Amino acid sequence: MDETRRRRGALIGLGNVAVHGHLPGWQARRDCEIVAATDASPAREADCRARLPAARWHDSVESLLAAETLDFVDICTPPSSHATLIEAALARGLHVLCEKPLVGDPEELARLAGLARSAGAVLHTVHNWHHAPLVRATDAVIRAGRIGQVREVSWQTLRTQPAAAAAGLAWRVDPAIAGGGVLTDHGWHVSYVIPRWVGEAPVAVSARLETRRHHRFAVEDTATVRLHFARATADVLLTWAADTRENRVRVTGTAGRIEIEDATLVVTAQGRQERRPCPPPLSDGSQHPDWFTAVADEFLARLDTAGERAASPNLDEAAVCVAIECRARESSRRGGERLALPARPSSPVRAGAAG
Numbered sequence: 001m002d003e004t005r006r007r008r009g010a011l012i013g014l015g016n017v018a019v020h021g022h023l024p025g026w027q028a029r030r031d032c033e034i035v036a037a038t039d040a041s042p043a044r045e046a047d048c049r050a051r052l053p054a055a056r057w058h059d060s061v062e063s064l065l066a067a068e069t070l071d072f073v074d075i076c077t078p079p080s081s082h083a084t085l086i087e088a089a090l091a092r093g094l095h096v097l098c099e100k101p102l103v104g105d106p107e108e109l110a111r112l113a114g115l116a117r118s119a120g121a122v123l124h125t126v127h128n129w130h131h132a133p134l135v136r137a138t139d140a141v142i143r144a145g146r147i148g149q150v151r152e153v154s155w156q157t158l159r160t161q162p163a164a165a166a167a168g169l170a171w172r173v174d175p176a177i178a179g180g181g182v183l184t185d186h187g188w189h190v191s192y193v194i195p196r197w198v199g200e201a202p203v204a205v206s207a208r209l210e211t212r213r214h215h216r217f218a219v220e221d222t223a224t225v226r227l228h229f230a231r232a233t234a235d236v237l238l239t240w241a242a243d244t245r246e247n248r249v250r251v252t253g254t255a256g257r258i259e260i261e262d263a264t265l266v267v268t269a270q271g272r273q274e275r276r277p278c279p280p281p282l283s284d285g286s287q288h289p290d291w292f293t294a295v296a297d298e299f300l301a302r303l304d305t306a307g308e309r310a311a312s313p314n315l316d317e318a319a320v321c322v323a324i325e326c327r328a329r330e331s332s333r334r335g336g337e338r339l340a341l342p343a344r345p346s347s348p349v350r351a352g353a354a355g
Contacts, residue, residue: 011038025293071303072299109318127317149254153252174219203343323341324341
């Protein structure tokens with residue numbers, strides 16, 4: 001790309017994750033600019049004027065796509081709208097960055113990936129937890145071989161309720177909009193982080209979904225999931241029904257283990273224990289603007305490598321995430337039965353490698 005040219009992007013959706021997560025990341029860059037924005041809520045126009053005074057506000061996505069000369073769009077809307085918005089942007093040859101969960105159906109993802117290839121465009125989703133300092137530090141320890149081959153992972157995401165959206169909790173607990181509850185919201189992150197640590201895609205999943213506390217919700221507030229790998233297992237608890245907000249993680253290998261305790265990484269190997277402060281905790285906030293910078297770096301780097309667009313590790317990870325959720329829900333309907341996952345064409349990127 002010509003270094004004097006700034007790529008032109010637009011924000012579709014101006015909720016909390018866009019305003020407090022994505023926008024600070026874009027505004028800190030010198031290689032691109034957000035020139036337009038839209039949201040289904042007209043009230044968000046005031047936020048646009050205040051935070052993006054040089055950008056143009058549009059009352060609809062159709063108006064934005066028709067009127068603007070863009071390189072990319074950044075979709076930060078609730079999940080049910082993702083597929084339609086992605087397709088509309090790809091139809092205009094635009095590159096697309098989209099919040100997770102990208103889509104909820106494997107066939108939908110395959111269709112959109114095919115549209116992106118036909119358009120010569122990049123479709124990329126926000127796997128920002130790869131860039132959390134604690135996750136990166138864990139990647140580095142595993143990649144260095146300090147705990148040997150990963151054999152067991154225990155992951156607990158404990159929350160007292162869903163993260164608040166700009167309009168409260170409404171869409172997060174509406175299955176028609178969110179697609180599901182805590183499994184959809186938090187399970188996506190676990191489904192791309194753990195396979196990278198293990199170094200391979202899971203081959204099967206078993207799960208139980210339930211409501212432990214928030215009975216007014218039309219979605220599950222708790223998910224207990226086991227991921228089965230060829231050489232490892234991962235036990236995952238995700239809940240909005242906890243009494244505290246925290247994450248507990250343990251990775252056990254053939255030569256040692258890693259534990260995440262609040263904002264501290266604890267590595268036990270070769271008879272020694274190392275405790276390393278690595279703030280912030282994984283439970284600190286939900287927008288993570290500092291993690292978004294690396295996501296934007298990955299996305300923009302893909303735009304510069306037109307000849308390599310046929311291969312997308314990010315979409316490979318997304319395909320694993322979608323498959324895990326779909327089969328986990330089916331497993332729960334069958335009483336926790338172990339169900340095989342579709343074989344992937346390639347293994348997940350090894351820990352610490354570029355996504």
